[in-house]
Amino acid sequence: MTEKGAIFSQNVKQIAFDDEHLKKMRARYDFFMCVAEDCADHYANIELEKSRAFNIRNKAFKYYDKYLVDFETNVIQNGGIVRWARDAEEAKYMIYDILNAEKSKNVVKTKSILSEEIGLMPFLEMKKVNIKETDTGDFICYQYNERPSDPNHSAAHKTKDEIAEIYSEKFGVSDNLNAKQLMTVTRKVLNDKYLNADTAITGADFFVADTGDIIISEDEGNVLKSMANANVNIVLVGIDKLIPSIDDISVLLPLSSLYEVTKIKAKSFYTILSKPGHDNSGNQKLYIVLVDNNRSTMLEKELQRRIMTCIECGGCHNVCPIFNTIGGHVYDNAFPGPVGAIQSIADGYENAAHLATLCASCHQCEQYCPMNIKISDLILRNRIEIVKENALLLGEKRFFNFMMKRVENRKDMDKTKDFLNRLEFKQLIKKTWGVHRELPVFAEKSFSEIWRSINDNEG
Numbered sequence: 301m302t303e304k305g306a307i308f309s310q311n312v313k314q315i316a317f318d319d320e321h322l323k324k325m326r327a328r329y330d331f332f333m334c335v336a337e338d339c340a341d342h343y344a345n346i347e348l349e350k351s352r353a354f355n356i357r358n359k360a361f362k363y364y365d366k367y368l369v370d371f372e373t374n375v376i377q378n379g380g381i382v383r384w385a386r387d388a389e390e391a392k393y394m395i396y397d398i399l400n401a402e403k404s405k406n407v408v409k410t411k412s413i414l415s416e417e418i419g420l421m422p423f424l425e426m427k428k429v430n431i432k433e434t435d436t437g438d439f440i441c442y443q444y445n446e447r448p449s450d451p452n453h454s455a456a457h458k459t460k461d462e463i464a465e466i467y468s469e470k471f472g473v474s475d476n477l478n479a480k481q482l483m484t485v486t487r488k489v490l491n492d493k494y495l496n497a498d499t500a501i502t503g504a505d506f507f508v509a510d511t512g513d514i515i516i517s518e519d520e521g522n523v524l525k526s527m528a529n530a531n532v533n534i535v536l537v538g539i540d541k542l543i544p545s546i547d548d549i550s551v552l553l554p555l556s557s558l559y560e561v562t563k564i565k566a567k568s569f570y571t572i573l574s575k576p577g578h579d580n581s582g583n584q585k586l587y588i589v590l591v592d593n594n595r596s597t598m599l600e601k602e603l604q605r606r607i608m609t610c611i612e613c614g615g616c617h618n619v620c621p622i623f624n625t626i627g628g629h630v631y632d633n634a635f636p637g638p639v640g641a642i643q644s645i646a647d648g649y650e651n652a653a654h655l656a657t658l659c660a661s662c663h664q665c666e667q668y669c670p671m672n673i674k675i676s677d678l679i680l681r682n683r684i685e686i687v688k689e690n691a692l693l694l695g696e697k698r699f700f701n702f703m704m705k706r707v708e709n710r711k712d713m714d715k716t717k718d719f720l721n722r723l724e725f726k727q728l729i730k731k732t733w734g735v736h737r738e739l740p741v742f743a744e745k746s747f748s749e750i751w752r753s754i755n756d757n758e759g
């Protein structure tokens with residue numbers, strides 16, 4: 301097992317039997333089920349809309365080389381600047397260089413899963429950049445020095461009381477504030493940052509080939525506030541977020557907001573960023589940093605590339621029984637849950653092995669996916685490739701080889717149950733099975749043994 305895998309299983313063992321944590325995850329799941337209840341009623345024919353959305357994303361992948369060039373050409377014509385980053389290191393240094401070149405002193409940042417993926421915040425903080433996160437959920441997580449636990453609801457693993465406690469410690473306020481008061485404290489802390497910001501770093505939902513536009517959706521208004529005062533806007537976006545035409549957002553944006561808590565199933569704000577703004581000095585700048593970081597490797601995979609059509613609605617991990625047991629922090633990638641587990645194959649078979657086991661094949665996620673992605677099948681595909689490549693999972697491989705030999709022959713199979721019931725075997729398997737679960741006891745006699753003895757007695 302890789303070091304990553306070993307740390308991962310250690311963390312899983314700790315969290316999976318933490319009753320407090322399970323209670324929070326259960327509440328989260330129940331809440332999501334209420335939100336998701338009548339989503340399909342918002343469409344006359346949701347299946348038709350899902351296939352439209354899939355065709356849009358697939359068309360983008362088919363003509364990627366052309367569309368990427370079209371996008372860059374359009375951005376330049378609009379007065380923006382495009383930078384291309386091959387990997388996380390390049391992207392981080394690229395942003396750092398832009399901040400230096402623009403002499404940025406006060407930087408505000410908005411939510412971006414990609415920035416978590418490349419570790420942007422810790423990197424810029426290490427470089428002594430004065431930067432502040434403005435998304436409320438992420439802001440709360442940073443008070444704990446934690447990364448967001450969920451791509452859509454970053455601080456869903458914290459209770460109101462826990463947040464009140466940390467706010468009291470960090471901002472000297474009372475430790476029994478209610479949710480509304482906690483929001484007021486957050487706004488007060490951040491308002492100063494918005495007013496003094498010279499640079500904003502944002503993520504993006506999509507970028508559009510035929511116009512050079514950037515599409516950003518949000519609920520809090522922090523993206524708009526961040527960009528309003530900043531003279532320099534840096535948009536960090538993965539190359540997979542490309543869509544062919546501005547018309548496509550009429551299909552994709554409603555679907556990506558399908559599980560919003562509001563009745564109208566829409567985000568509060570949608571921004572189309574077309575060109576740098578113009579202040580009196582006319583020196584506003586718009587940089588778009590396009591990041592690959594293994595996305596092209598993923599797009600080369602005939603089957604798994606289907607996951608790149610994901611529009612980050614959050615449906616799959618909200619219903620995943622594995623995610624709802626272990627939570628998002630245990631996953632060692634920025635997009636926890638089934639999506640991240642599939643995408644991890646682009647980081648190499650060894651790095652993906654421990655995540656490929658995180659699927660119970662319940663297929664619940666697929667019922668909620670607005671892009672009709674066969675999520676469980678793709679995780680299974682990862683497993684097949686990992687086993688074929690002999691990349692880890694060796695323990696499982698040996699165990700199943702042993703079992704396969706045993707089940708080939710009826711008599712051997714009958715003997716196997718004695719072995720499985722023996723204490724040495726139980727001790728052996730305890731390591732992977734965990735100390736909290738009891739191994740099932742195999743019946744003393746198999747069906748064929750019972751059948752034989754009935755027939756023998758009758759004969």
Ligand code: SF4
Nearest residue numbers: 610611613614616669
């Ligand atoms: S895979 Fe599907 S359900 Fe999961 S986040 Fe992406 S679009 Fe939503």
